[in-house]
Amino acid sequence: MTGTDTVARAAATAGLPQPFAELGLTAGEYARIVHTLGRRPTSAELALYSVMWSEHCSYKSSKVHLKQFAAKAPPSDALLAGIGHNAGVVDIGQGYAVTFKIESHNHPSYVEPHQGAATGVGGIVRDILAMGARPVAVMDALRFGPASAPDTARVLPGVVSGISSYGNCLGLPNIGGELDFDPSYAGNPLVNALCVGVMRHGDLQVAAASGPGNQVILFGSTTGPDGVGGASVLASATFGDASSGDAAKRPSVQVGDPFLEKLLVECCLELYAGGLVTGIQDLGAAGVACATTELAAAGTGGMLVRLDEVPLRDASLGPPEILMSESQERMMAVVEPARVDEFLAVCAKWEVRAAVIGEVTDTGRLVMTWRGEPVVDIPPASAADGPVYHRPLARPAAQDTLAAADPAALPRPADGAGLRADLLALLGSPGLADKSWVTDQYDRYVRGDTVLAMPEDGGLVRVDEVSGLGIALATDGNGRYCRLDPYLGTQLALSEAYRNVAATGARPLAVTNCLNFGSPEDPAVMWQFAEAVRGLADGCAALGVPVTGGNVSFYNQTGTAAIHPTPVVGVLGVHDDVHRRVGIGFPAAMDGPGQGPAGILLLGRRTEAEFGGSAWAHVRHGHLGGRPPAPDLDAERRLAALLAAAAAGLLLSAAHDLSDGGLAVALAESCLRGGVGCRVELPGDPFTWLFSESAARAIVVVRPGAEAALGRLAREHGVPGTAIGTVGGDSLTVSGCFAIPLAELAAVHAQTLPALFG
Amino acid sequence: MRIGVITFPGSLDDRDALRAVRLAGAEPVALWHGDRDLRGVDAVILPGGFSYGDYLRCGAIARFAPVMSELVPAARAGLPVLGICNGFQILCEAHLLPGALTRNAGLKFITRDLRLRVENARTAWTRAYSGGEQIVVPLKSGEGAYAADPGTLAGLEASGQVVIRYAGDNPNGSAAAIAGVCNAAGNVVGLMPHPEHAVDPLTGPSADGLGFFTSVVARVAA
Numbered sequence: 014m015t016g017t018d019t020v021a022r023a024a025a026t027a028g029l030p031q032p033f034a035e036l037g038l039t040a041g042e043y044a045r046i047v048h049t050l051g052r053r054p055t056s057a058e059l060a061l062y063s064v065m066w067s068e069h070c071s072y073k074s075s076k077v078h079l080k081q082f083a084a085k086a087p088p089s090d091a092l093l094a095g096i097g098h099n100a101g102v103v104d105i106g107q108g109y110a111v112t113f114k115i116e117s118h119n120h121p122s123y124v125e126p127h128q129g130a131a132t133g134v135g136g137i138v139r140d141i142l143a144m145g146a147r148p149v150a151v152m153d154a155l156r157f158g159p160a161s162a163p164d165t166a167r168v169l170p171g172v173v174s175g176i177s178s179y180g181n182c183l184g185l186p187n188i189g190g191e192l193d194f195d196p197s198y199a200g201n202p203l204v205n206a207l208c209v210g211v212m213r214h215g216d217l218q219v220a221a222a223s224g225p226g227n228q229v230i231l232f233g234s235t236t237g238p239d240g241v242g243g244a245s246v247l248a249s250a251t252f253g254d255a256s257s258g259d260a261a262k263r264p265s266v267q268v269g270d271p272f273l274e275k276l277l278v279e280c281c282l283e284l285y286a287g288g289l290v291t292g293i294q295d296l297g298a299a300g301v302a303c304a305t306t307e308l309a310a311a312g313t314g315g316m317l318v319r320l321d322e323v324p325l326r327d328a329s330l331g332p333p334e335i336l337m338s339e340s341q342e343r344m345m346a347v348v349e350p351a352r353v354d355e356f357l358a359v360c361a362k363w364e365v366r367a368a369v370i371g372e373v374t375d376t377g378r379l380v381m382t383w384r385g386e387p388v389v390d391i392p393p394a395s396a397a398d399g400p401v402y403h404r405p406l407a408r409p410a411a412q413d414t415l416a417a418a419d420p421a422a423l424p425r426p427a428d429g430a431g432l433r434a435d436l437l438a439l440l441g442s443p444g445l446a447d448k449s450w451v452t453d454q455y456d457r458y459v460r461g462d463t464v465l466a467m468p469e470d471g472g473l474v475r476v477d478e479v480s481g482l483g484i485a486l487a488t489d490g491n492g493r494y495c496r497l498d499p500y501l502g503t504q505l506a507l508s509e510a511y512r513n514v515a516a517t518g519a520r521p522l523a524v525t526n527c528l529n530f531g532s533p534e535d536p537a538v539m540w541q542f543a544e545a546v547r548g549l550a551d552g553c554a555a556l557g558v559p560v561t562g563g564n565v566s567f568y569n570q571t572g573t574a575a576i577h578p579t580p581v582v583g584v585l586g587v588h589d590d591v592h593r594r595v596g597i598g599f600p601a602a603m604d605g606p607g608q609g610p611a612g613i614l615l616l617g618r619r620t621e622a623e624f625g626g627s628a629w630a631h632v633r634h635g636h637l638g639g640r641p642p643a644p645d646l647d648a649e650r651r652l653a654a655l656l657a658a659a660a661a662g663l664l665l666s667a668a669h670d671l672s673d674g675g676l677a678v679a680l681a682e683s684c685l686r687g688g689v690g691c692r693v694e695l696p697g698d699p700f701t702w703l704f705s706e707s708a709a710r711a712i713v714v715v716r717p718g719a720e721a722a723l724g725r726l727a728r729e730h731g732v733p734g735t736a737i738g739t740v741g742g743d744s745l746t747v748s749g750c751f752a753i754p755l756a757e758l759a760a761v762h763a764q765t766l767p768a769l770f771g
Numbered sequence: 772m773r774i775g776v777i778t779f780p781g782s783l784d785d786r787d788a789l790r791a792v793r794l795a796g797a798e799p800v801a802l803w804h805g806d807r808d809l810r811g812v813d814a815v816i817l818p819g820g821f822s823y824g825d826y827l828r829c830g831a832i833a834r835f836a837p838v839m840s841e842l843v844p845a846a847r848a849g850l851p852v853l854g855i856c857n858g859f860q861i862l863c864e865a866h867l868l869p870g871a872l873t874r875n876a877g878l879k880f881i882t883r884d885l886r887l888r889v890e891n892a893r894t895a896w897t898r899a900y901s902g903g904e905q906i907v908v909p910l911k912s913g914e915g916a917y918a919a920d921p922g923t924l925a926g927l928e929a930s931g932q933v934v935i936r937y938a939g940d941n942p943n944g945s946a947a948a949i950a951g952v953c954n955a956a957g958n959v960v961g962l963m964p965h966p967e968h969a970v971d972p973l974t975g976p977s978a979d980g981l982g983f984f985t986s987v988v989a990r991v992a993a
Contacts, residue, residue, distance in 0.1 A: 177880045181911075182821040184783030272781050272824025364780060454880045456911045458968040458975065459819075461787035475974065478790075592973060 017332070018056040020387040027053055036063035042400060049395045057320075057381065057388040060333035062396055064299035065306060068567050071399035074533035075565045078543050081550035082560035089559045091522050093217065101561020102144060102217060103523045105587045107482055110214050112144045115154070115207040115488065115527040115583045117566035121240075122204040125266040126171025130204050131179035132269040135341050137208040138183065139274070139295035142281050143344065145218035146210025149460060150474050151180050153190040153206050154488045154527070154581045155451075158199025160443035160769050165194070168202050170770055176206070177454040182271035183278070186463045187455035188472025188486065191581070193444045195492055200571040205527040205581050209486060211476055216285060220294045222312035222347045225375040227291060229308075229316060230353070231301070232360055232367035233277050233343040235326040240267040240339030273342040273365075280363035281344060289356045292347035302336040302396075304345040305371075306379060310397035312347070315374035318381040320388070322370040332381065332388045347373060406539035415497055418638025420624040425700050432699060433751035435633055436677045437761050439704075442632040445674055446765035447685075464591045468686065470513040470670050475591045483591035487513035487584055490529075491673075492577030493626035494641035499541040500548035502626075503580045504644040507552045508708050510584040512670040515653035516711055518595045518660025519586030524553055526563035526582050531575020533567045541578040542567075549580060555646035558584065595660045597669040598686030599714055599740045610739035611666060611714045613691060614723070615676065616655065616732055618648045618709035622701045628674040629704040648709035648732075655730040656711065664723045667714040676737075677703035679712055681758055684745050690755055692746045693738035699750050714740055772988055775802040775812035777842075779833045783820035784855065784967060791967040792816070795984030804836040814851035814895070814987045815842060817858025819911075819965055829872060829914050830860030839865060851895035851987045852959045856912050859951070859961030868952055868961045869927065870919035872912075876944025880913040884976040887950055887964060888938040891931050894957040898989060899982035905938050906979035908964040910950075915963040917945040917952070927952055934960055 016022075031053060033043040038059075046054050046062050054062060068074060093102040093110050102112045118133025134151060141148045153176050157165045180187050185208070222229065284290050292312060294304045301323065309316040320332050330338070348356050353369065360367040374380075379396075381389035426432045439445055448468065457466040464483060465473035471487035489509040495502030507524065514521045526549060531538040553560055569576045588594065600611060624630050625639030659665050667687065671679045684690055695702040715723050727734045746752040774792045776799060778785045789799040800812050804822075809815065822833035833839070839861075846852045846867050854862040862868045875881055886907055889900040900906070919927070924946055927933050935951035943963075951962035966980025 174879070178913075181880060181913075182781070182783075182824065184820065270824070272821060272826065275781055275783075275821075453882050456880075456882055458882070458909050458911060458965065459783050459787070461784075461790055461968060461974055464973055 017383055017386065017388060020055055020390045023055045024052045029053060031059055033059060036060065037067060038063050042066055045400065050391065055388050057332035057336055058391060060337050061302040061306070061389060064302050064337050065396040066399045068533070070299050070303060072565060073400045074402050074404050074567065075542065076401050077403055078546040081546055085550040085554045086559040087554050087557045092559055092561065101523065101525070103561060103585060105476070105482065105484060107477060107480060108214055109476055109482065110212050110217065111209060111484055111585060112141055112146045113207065113209040113486065113525055113583065113585050114140055114562050115205050115525050115581060116140065116564040117527050117529060118204050118206060119202060119529065119566050119569055121266045122172050123168060123200065123202050126168045127175040128266050128268050130172040130175030132267045132341050133204055133206040134176055134179045135269045135271065135274050136297045137206045138185065139297065139344065141208045141210035142278055143218065143220060143293050143295040144210065145216040145285055146212040147282055148185055148208050148210045148278060149462065150188045150472060151185045151206060151208050152188055152472060152486060152488055154490060155191060156193045156195065156198045156203040156579065158194065158202065159196050160194045162199055164199065166770065172202065172204055173451050173454055179269055179271040181456040183275050184459050186457045186459050186466065188457060188463055188466040188474060190467065191488055191490065192448050192451055195577060197492060197577040201569040201576050203529050203579060207488060207583050209484065218285060218290060218293050220308060220311055221292045222308035222316055222373045223292060225313055225373050226350060227373040228348050228350055228353050228369050229318065229371040229373065230346045230348055230356060230367055231323060231343060231370050232346065232365055234270065234273055234340050235324045235366065236330065236335055236338045236340045237326040238330060238334060238338060241334050241337045267339050267341050269341050276363045276365050277342055277344060280360055280365045283359050284356060287355065287359065289348060289352045289359065290346050291349060294345050296343040296345060298339060300336065300338045300340065306393045306396040308345065308347065309379045309393035313373055313375055314393065315376035316371055316379050317374050318371035320381050320383045322368050324366055324368050332383045404533050404539045405536045406543050407536040408540050409537040415638050416640060420627065420630045420636055420639045423630060423634050423636055429750035432703060433753060435629065435704065436681065437753070439628055439632050439674045439678055440681050440758065441761040441765050443765055443769065445628060445678055447762045448766065450766035450770060464594050465517055465596060468682065469597055470516040473517050473588060473591060473594050481590035481592050483588040485514045485517045485519035485586040485588055488581055489513065490579050490581035491626065492579040493631060493637055495545060495579060496577040496637065497626050497639065497641045499544035499578045501641050501644055503545040503548035504552040504646065505641060505708060506580055506582045507549060508644050508646065508649045509670065509672050510582045511556055511558065511649055511653060512711060514584045514586035515656040516595065516668045516670045517588065518593055518657055519588040520657050521558050521584050521586040521653060523585045524558050524560045524582060526560065526580055528563065528565045529569050529576065529579040529581065530567055531570035535575065538575050545578055545580045549582065552646060556650055589661065593660050593663060595665050595668045597683050598667055599683045599689050599691060600666040601687050601689040609717065610741045611717055612720065612736055613693065613738045613740060614713050614715060614734045615737050616711050616713055616727065616734045617652045618645050618707055620702055620705050620710065621707050623705050623707045627704065627706045642706050642708050645709045651730045651732050652709050652711060655727055655732045658726055659723055662722065664716055664719040665713050666716050669712050671710040671712065672706065675704045675706050676712070681745055683712065684755060685759055685762060689740055690742035690744045690746065691738055691740050692742060692748065694748045695737065696735060699747065772797040773800050773812045774814045774816060774987065775800040775809060776816045776818055777802040777804060777838055779804040779822035779836060781821045781823055782818050784965065785818040787967040788816045788818040788855065791970045791981065791984050794970050795981060795988050797988050802838060804838050807837045807841050809841050809845060817854040817861050819856035819858060822857055822861065830857060830864040833861045834864040843867065846959050849956065849958050853896050853983065854961040855965055855967065856963055859963055862959060862961045867959050868954060869923050870917055870952065872914050872963065873916045873918045874914050875916055881942050882909065882911040883942055885910050885942060885964060886938040888936050890936050891934045891953065894934055894953045894960050896960040896983045896986050897934055899986040907977045908966050908969040908980045909976060910942060910964045912963055915943045917949040919946060930955060935962055
């Protein structure tokens with residue numbers, strides 16, 4: 014077929030075969046499009062529907078489960094905008110609102126690590142910007158295959174340099190995140206990027222094209238062939254058959270320009286401040302197709318777009334490519350006709366290219382023309398809403414085999430020397446080792462409001478310089494726990510992020526999530542997904558923190574081998590006065606002369622022999638089996654309230670949550686962070702006390718003189734506490750077991766990542 | 772006492788420099804790259820960041836910004852000027868300071884709190900320190916390795932134009948561990964480390980960096 018495939022031609026050539034399957038659409042989906050339109054789609058319409066109905070954009074397999082987040086949401090007066098917006102918006106008081114979201118860029122980061130990870134940062138930053146907020150910080154949760162695998166040496170440094178170059182050049186501090194390794198991520202690394210932004214209550218922008226006659230403006234970068242088909246093809250198909258040379262599925266990763274994104278951020282904020290925007294949407298996956306259909310569907314309902322007006326960097330692009338292009342650093346705004354000149358002047362000040370490409374109509378149709386002829390004419394909601402699937406799900410029989418492989422049968426260290434060796438092995442293992450090799454490549458200082466950043470439990474950013482109001486953030490996930498039990502594992506991830514935020518002294522307020530799973534077409538994976546979502550929704554209800562938004566990444570698998578189910582949970586908290594923040598480092602110097610050594614307390618739930626999915630079983634035995642630790646959401650809630658109250662009362666000089674590697678790793682990290690040793694007496698079986706990963710626990714150091722006040726507060730909150738030792742000296746000493754000089758701890762902790770990655 | 776901070780497209784630490792000026796007791800004045808106007812300020816800071824995306828070469832494009840046509844003659848006439856990180860790179864490109872900044876020896880971006888030694892406490896921006904004093908200030912850069920030909924380096928050492936040196940590790944392979952230099956008159960100073968990120972222990976490793984800003988306040992007030 015030559016020439017443009019116009020609406021008129023489509024109506025006249027009813028039976029023409031079309032490549033819907035190559036674009037990722039099923040025969041049923043294609044039939045639905047034909048039924049909706051009353052004719053075959055044009056090639057531009059086919060492209061539009063294919064990207065809009067991709068798993069990535071439509072959530073067609075996950076929607077029926079994700080509904081629980083709203084249905085089970087606890088009552089919260091903190092929510093200004095919830096799920097369904099580009100990102101949720103949370104009221105943090107004093108007239109400030111915060112928006113935050115985490116999103117995956119897994120597949121592009123495997124294909125081209127640097128650009129894949131870089132554009133992942135760029136995409137999530139535009140999501141936050143589109144809500145009306147100034148982006149103020151980013152975080153990254155990263156998971157790779159075995160640290161020693163040759164492919165990890167290709168992927169990890171590229172991912173880190175991509176995040177570094179994009180985030181640093183954009184001027185956003187990177188305040189934390191995660192780094193873990195597991196063979197299940199070989200071939201499917203997880204690169205999840207979080208961004209948080211701050212605005213005043215009145216600054217919230219809407220993603221809707223309302224008001225017939227209002228102008229539609231595309232601004233930012235030009236449109237090129239980057240990532241064409243990325244949304245439907247790249248993000249939804251496995252790489253298992255990549256070697257077969259299937260050209261239609263050849264990945265095409267977008268290339269980022271952080272300098273332009275920085276200009277776009279400043280430009281948008283000036284446009285908002287001038288009241289020049291009535292609706293705005295960022296361009297991410299599915300580019301112009303997604304922005305136009307979603308803006309139109311959420312607004313008056315109609316839009317006329319002249320595709321010839323889209324500024325191109327490749328003149329050979331036609332309507333389908335223009336619609337599908339995922340060129341980065343683009344935004345679409347709806348502007349009143351009388352304000353267009355002012356709008357364009359602001360863009361010119363920031364040297365951002367802008368073009369009026371259409372207008373809002375009341376026809377109820379999204380119409381796009383090319384060379385004067387209609388090439389798209391659809392009801393926008395038909396593309397924006399998309400199909401909904403109830404995928405079959407089945408608990409795999411292998412779950413029972415896994416659960417039966419009880420870690421209690423694993424050989425344990427016989428004496429103090431054995432415990433010492435186990436602690437050093439954990440501390441030097443890639444997942445628990447010092448992450449400076451990664452985090453030193455990120456700017457954590459820019460903007461001058463970073464109060465806590467990695468390796469602290471949570472990132473903490475000042476919002477108001479006068480009042481000290483701030484926000485804390487942490488992300489956590491644990492694929493091993495979730496593999497053993499996705500329901501409990503997801504609640505453990507939520508619990509840990511919630512506890513991490515509380516450990517800084519903040520009050521947890523809201524939750525975002527990035528759900529990384531294998532293929533939804535596999536009933537076993539779908540079961541994992543359903544369990545994880547149910548676990549998170551129930552957990553959020555119990556903790557009283559609503560889910561404000563999130564992202565689903567399916568098809569993280571190679572052939573039939575899926576990754577561990579890995580929901581990554583981000584928790585946002587508010588800190589009333591960041592001057593009262595609490596860090597993980599043991600205090601090197603006492604507060605006053607004549608004071609005794611500061612006491613270390615273990616607060617929270619009883620320490621049980623819980624080793625299923627533990628770092629100890631993984632590192633020392635390569636073992637994964639049994640049951641994960643039992644979550645205890647009531648205990649988490651009480652512990653978090655105690656930590657926040659103790660921080661507000663200036664009772665603590667350090668706090669550190671217990672998680673991977675248990676008390677042993679937490680003590681070592683607090684010693685290393687503070688540059689001071691400690692002496693600990695364990696009240697029971699040293700192995701269990703040191704390495705158990707029982708939930709709802711934290712260690713704190715009490716300010717000298719505040720012991721009685723903390724004791725009262727702990728009783729009020731119903732949180733048990735055990736005095737386990739004191740801070741001081743230059744070694745980590747466990748009485749009757751071992752002593753490890755700080756220098757030895759530091760060397761073991763620091764050497765791993767540089768030795769692996771140079 | 773008014774101190775200007777120039778924002779170029781891609782400047783990032785301009786906000787932090789403005790805050791540091793305020794904490795030092797002076798009035799911060801935002802200056803725009805496209806204006807041929809220094810608004811009568813008493814001193815100027817070129818902040819960190821990635822002006823023009825560091826495309827072509829760090830600082831190479833910013834050097835031609837309209838505001839620079841005002842700044843260069845003013846600096847030559849004695850106006851105190853401090854370039855931090857990208858600002859240092861711009862001052863080198865504009866030939867207000869000798870030498871150049873090149874890729875870090877490890878080829879990776881480095882963010883690290885570093886111990887620095889103040890070698891010259893007589894410049895417009897370092898008089899609040901004493902010679903030989905050690906301070907802790909963050910470094911955050913990918914192209915921070917100071918380079919100059921042997922003759923220039925020898926000249927800088929002989930004339931006391933090495934203002935700041937890395938006191939511990941030389942993190943980026945800078946010649947003679949140089950972290951900052953000044954012009955012959957001592958009014959123009961360039962630094963790779965970021966003193967504006969060490970003005971408050973709440974948000975930085977120390978408050979050791981505040982002295983750069985109080986130095987110029989004291990000088991201009993005197």
